[in-house]
Structures are given as C-alpha cells and as structure tokens.
Amino acid sequence: MSTSSTMEAQGAWGGKTNGQGRYAEVNGIRLYYETQGTGKPLILLHGGLGAIEMFGPNLPALARGRQLIAVDLQAHGRTQDIDRPLRVPFMADDIAAFIRHLGLDRPDIMGYSLGGGVALLTAIRHPGVVGKLVLVSTLIRRDAFYPEILQQQGFVTANAAEMMKQTPMYQLYASIAPRPEDFPRLLDKIGDAMKEDFDFSKEMAGVTATTLIVAADADIFPPAHAVEMFGLLGGGKRDGGWDGSGRPKSSLAILPGLTHYTIFNDPALAAVVIPFLGLPTPPA
Numbered sequence: 001m002s003t004s005s006t007m008e009a010q011g012a013w014g015g016k017t018n019g020q021g022r023y024a025e026v027n028g029i030r031l032y033y034e035t036q037g038t039g040k041p042l043i044l045l046h047g048g049l050g051a052i053e054m055f056g057p058n059l060p061a062l063a064r065g066r067q068l069i070a071v072d073l074q075a076h077g078r079t080q081d082i083d084r085p086l087r088v089p090f091m092a093d094d095i096a097a098f099i100r101h102l103g104l105d106r107p108d109i110m111g112y113s114l115g116g117g118v119a120l121l122t123a124i125r126h127p128g129v130v131g132k133l134v135l136v137s138t139l140i141r142r143d144a145f146y147p148e149i150l151q152q153q154g155f156v157t158a159n160a161a162e163m164m165k166q167t168p169m170y171q172l173y174a175s176i177a178p179r180p181e182d183f184p185r186l187l188d189k190i191g192d193a194m195k196e197d198f199d200f201s202k203e204m205a206g207v208t209a210t211t212l213i214v215a216a217d218a219d220i221f222p223p224a225h226a227v228e229m230f231g232l233l234g235g236g237k238r239d240g241g242w243d244g245s246g247r248p249k250s251s252l253a254i255l256p257g258l259t260h261y262t263i264f265n266d267p268a269l270a271a272v273v274i275p276f277l278g279l280p281t282p283p284a
Helices: 058-063 088-102 114-123 147-155 168-176 180-192 200-207 225-230 268-277
Strands: 020-026 029-036 041-045 067-072 107-114 133-136 211-220 253-260
Touching: 020 088, 029 058, 029 088, 041 058, 041 088, 058 067, 067 088, 088 114, 088 211, 114 200, 133 268, 147 180, 168 180, 180 200, 200 211, 200 225, 211 225, 211 268, 225 253, 253 268
Parallel strands: 041 067, 041 107, 107 133, 133 211, 211 253
Antiparallel strands: 020 029, 029 067
16 A cells, blocks of 8 residues: 655646535545546545546546546645544545545545555445445555665655655645645655555455456556455456356456556556446445
8 A cells, every 4th residue: 555655646647627626524624525427426536645636537537427526635635634644544534434424325436556545444444335446556565665665755754845846746736735835744744654564465355345456567566466466355366267257356457558657647547447347336
C-alpha cells in the first residue's frame, strides 16, 4: 500500500473535472467530492499528493454508464486538513462514513496508490459497505517497494517544498487547495506516514469483495508483488478451464509500457477497469 514517492506524478495531469462539487461532513472532516454520470456508484480515490484531477481523461471514461463519485482525501485537493495524523486507516474510516452519509448501497471503490490503500482498508475494516474493489499501483507490504523508492520517501519533508514547486503535484495543489501555504505541512505529514511499516497480507487474504488488481509493468514495486496479491485472493492456483469455470472471482492486470507516474491518467486504465466493473457482482 503506497503513500507514493516524491515522484508520484511527474507526467502531465488532467485539467478540470467537469463534475458537481460538494462537501460531506463526516468524522470531523469536510470531504470534498465531485459526481459525474448516473448509474451504479463508483467511489474514486486519488494518489498521495494528488487530487481528483490527476485521473484526467479516465474521469469521463469511468463516468459513462455509472455514477462516478471522486473524493479529495484528507489534506489533499479541496479537502482541508484536520488535527490528526495522515494515516490510511483513518481515511478508510472516512470513506466508510462517507458512503453511509450518502446512503449508498455497496458502491464499488477504486483507488490509486495512496487511494488504493484507502480502498483496501475500507474493504478490510468495513466489508459491508463495499461492492467491487479496484486497486491500482497498490502495495500490501512496505518491503515490497523497490529500495530506491524507500530511499526517496525518506526525503519527503517540509524541507522539500521549495524544490517541488515546479512539479505537477504542487501546481495542482496551489491551484485548488483552500490554503496553498499548507503544502509544507502536507509533505511533513505524508512523509511521517511513509516511515510506518505495514503488512496487510493476512488481511488481504480475508477480503471478500470481488477485486481487480492493476499495476504497471514498470511500477514502484515488481510485478511479482501484484501477482502475490492476486494469489492471496485465490488467483493463479489452477487452470481457468475452457469454459472459465475454474477462474477466480478476482482479476489481475499488468499494463504494459506504463509506470507508477503515468498509469492513473492513461486510457489503458479505464479500458481494463470498465469491463471488470460491468461483470455481475456476487451476492454479499
């Protein structure tokens, strides 16, 4: 599960979302969210130091034929920070409370990187509120990061704020955050979160939601880690059979030619997610 590296968004990010913006007051925080489209709800969660806009052309693509509900997480985008650490379990509880606040019946949840960790922890801590689960560039063990990524994470502090002013991360934050001057505070808090060890292997094996695991073939962890996650969900154990009767309910996609810094707004992401979401959901 990644809070991402200092380089999480070195590509060009999408512009306006064209959604309807609102705030939901849950767990002592005012979560900003935007909606597009109609149909079965899909909650969409961005990566660390990002915001809704980072998904670019995948936003309207995912909104075709369903109601897309994209959220700015704590201290990100238009959601102002509150007096608590920036931790994935807290944000997962926010999303579960958000789902209940909107009165949604087991919406699907999709998250990238940090947002994927939040989506996973929502499914682990609040399984009754989740329909399908899509985890994009998400880890379940901290030691699955490549060593150079762990090294980069050690430099994420307020001291890096000036250096990062030329990055898409800062430019997006400065354009939409209620208090752009809080960017160094965000770096300190997310850097502090990155220092914490985690291993959700045991919990991953107990996830009941039908899950799609998506990774880039040049991600911040080896493809083998995505395969490991798939295996914990019952995948890769036997032949699927000529009629598909032996395939697991969850799925795995390794997208070629992409990295952790391009996968979130590449059309290939929506191209694999949309068919998965269109499959029937097994009963709870």
